[in-house]
Every structure is written in C-alpha cells, then in structure tokens.
Amino acid sequence: MARAFAQRYAKDDSTVIFASGVSNSNEKDPAAFAREHDMLGGYLADGQRRLVYFGSCNVVNAKEHSVYFQHKREMEALVIGSGRGTVLRLPQVVGRTLNPNTLTNFLRDCILQERQLTLWAGAQRNLIDIDDVAAIATHILDGAPPPVVAIASPWSLPMPRIVDLFEQVLGRSARRVLVDRGEAMAIDSTLSEQVARDIGVDFGPDYPLRVIQKYYGACHEA
Template sequence: MIVGSGLIANSLKNIDSEDHLFFASGVSNSLETKDSEFEREFTLLKNNLENNNGSKFIYFSTLSVNDLSKQESPYVLHKLRLEDYIKNNCEKYLILRIGNIVGKGGNPNTLFNFLKNQIMQDKKFVVHTKARRLLLDIDDISKFLTSSCAAVKNETINFAYPYYYDLNEIINAIEAKMEKKAQYEKSDEGDFYKVAFEETANEFFTGIQPNEYLKILTDKYI
C-alpha cells in the first residue's frame, strides 16, 4: 500500500505490495512553519500505523536532520518527532533519510527544477559557492528498497549518492545539457553537512563516478 500521490509515491508504484506500507505523504516544504501542516501529517501517520495489518512500515525522512544548522527548524524537529514515534509504535519499520531528489515534475523548488527553470527563463540568481548538495535519482529509491532493503528491519538508513556536489558542478552539467548559459552571481556563502552513509547505501552506487551520476541525472531530467 502506498500513502501519498507525489513524486516519491508515484515512483513506488512498480514495487507496491501488501507486505509493505509506504508512507510517502505529508509536509514536503522544508521551510514550512505552520503547526497545522505538521499535525496533519502526524495524524495521518498515526492512523496508518494503527490500521497497519502487520506490513513493514516504510517512512521517508530527510538527510537534513544531520544538518547542525537546522536542528531547531520546525521541519527537522517534525521529522525527528515522526521518526521517534515510528520507532516506538511500529513492530516492523524502515526509515529512509533521503537527499535532494531529482525527478520529473514534483516540487518546482527542488534544486534541479529551480536551476533548470532559472536558466530556461534567463533569470538571474545567486550561487553560494561554499554550498554542497547530496543528490538522488528518484528511480533509485525503489531500486534500493528492492535490492538492498528486502531483509532490513527496524533501521534508519541515510540514502543519497555519496558525493557532495559543488553547485557549480551541477550548474555546468545543466548548462551543457540545455546548451544555454546560466545568469548568476557568486556569493562566498553556504555550508553543508557530513553524512555517515551505511554500507548498503555505499555499495548500491559502487562503480558509478560522480560525473557519471550527474550526467545520468541531467540526461534523464533536463
């Protein structure tokens, strides 16, 4: 069973089964501050856990819970609250903390969508030169769940391609694919956080070089 109708939920349709309850619904905006939005997701999650027929409960969290600069943000606190609730109230679960998703459609404010739209519309934007991003092809989620997580029970896994992309690397790759130059200014700002990736996540991407993975993303989604 799949709960949700967004980018992640749609990517799971090919692996849907009665043995798993994929919870892919709720607050997607990391800048959200309304308590009502967080409570809506929490209520939906609790109801689904209560009605769970013994299936493995799979929840999609965020790698930003590792970001020390966001420990007090309402979004991160909300995600950690839900993670704790699942751990304390679910017999079989998997919490997948994911990076910056790249896919077709979805939130226009995701990194790839934002950059693509700014370049396409010749809009100027600011690039924080110290920022780094962990990217993840939306299609890799279902592949990872079936190939590496079939027997995983009651664990929290960090999942993204394990390379910290410089924003210039990403912009250059998008420019090359679109054959169009971006209009931006550089600012000596930005930060990033280190993530401890489990062996299963590292093994999933074995043999794929950073420039190769970035080309895969631009070829598929730009």
C-alpha cells in the first residue's frame, strides 16, 4: 500500500500515509492492535500533518463483531475525531504481495494446492486493483476530501462467482463446499466511480476478471 502511494506522497511533508496498521482480519493478538493504536495516536498528536488512514468497507456491517473490525472502527473514530485526517475505506485490494492472508492469495493457493474451500454462498466481496486505489485516492486527496470515503469498484460479487473467475484465470477447478451463510456487501462507491470516470479508470463489467488476470494470470505454481 505504501509503495503505491509513494510516487505522490513520499516527499510530501504535509501528509502521512498511514500504512502500518494490522492487515490480517483474523488477527486476535491484543499487542498488535495496541501497537497500531499507539503509532496512530503518535502521528495524530503531532498536530502538524494530515493523516490518511486505510479503513475497511466492512465496518458498516452491523453483523461484523470481530476484534479486528471493532478495532478498525475505533481507529477510524480517532482519525475522524482529530479533524485532520481522512479515512479511505477499502474493500479487498488486489496487488503483488507475498502475504498469504489476503483473500485473493488465499483463493489462489487453495485452488492450486487442491485444498478444500469452504465458501459462504451469500457473502460478497469487492475486488479493486491497488493501482486504481492509488490513482483514485490521490485525485480525491489532492482536492477537498470528505472525512470518510469508500474507494471501491461497482462490483460486489458473491464468493462463488469470484472463485469461478479464479478457476477461469488459473485453468484449475476448486474443491469447494458451499455453506448457506453470508450477507451482501453494501458500499457507497459513488464518489470513487465518479473519479474513476474522470481519470479514465475502466470499471466495466469485466473489471473483476481483469484484476484477477493482471495479478494471477501467469501464476501456475503454488
């Protein structure tokens, strides 16, 4: 995330791109959350620079009570309450990373390693290219950004459909088990869609497939 924003903000002393938060939504270690809280508080306390915090589109899901999302809500509130920060709420960002805990890396690994995938049939996820996140966010931040903005594509897809796309790109079949659980993903992506049109980001109907193809199309090994 930090690399994607470096070209614009690495030498901008007036803005802090806070990309040091807890990244694993399954995290439960209190020390990890405390570390982010203390670091974020330190930057907010200096009173000199604008801070950009990466939140999650899922914080608006009232049924999401995990420790991770409770923590994200608290961190967003700190940034918003400071009056000097902007929260960029993101869905499932796709890029080049070795982190096995990202949704898309996990799906790839399960399919290529023929591991069973238990899918919540009703759950939706929204995939967006890290390059598009940076382009859209930079355009918004260089203007007069609202305190909170969701940057997402128009396409929140059911998990089985996302796995279908991975199967298409990888040329392999997933060992899937469907469970009747999960909810739709409600994201107000109006602003990010408007900016995407203005700067030439193509959010056409094949966008999720193109994102997966870009980062996983040449991947044929676990």
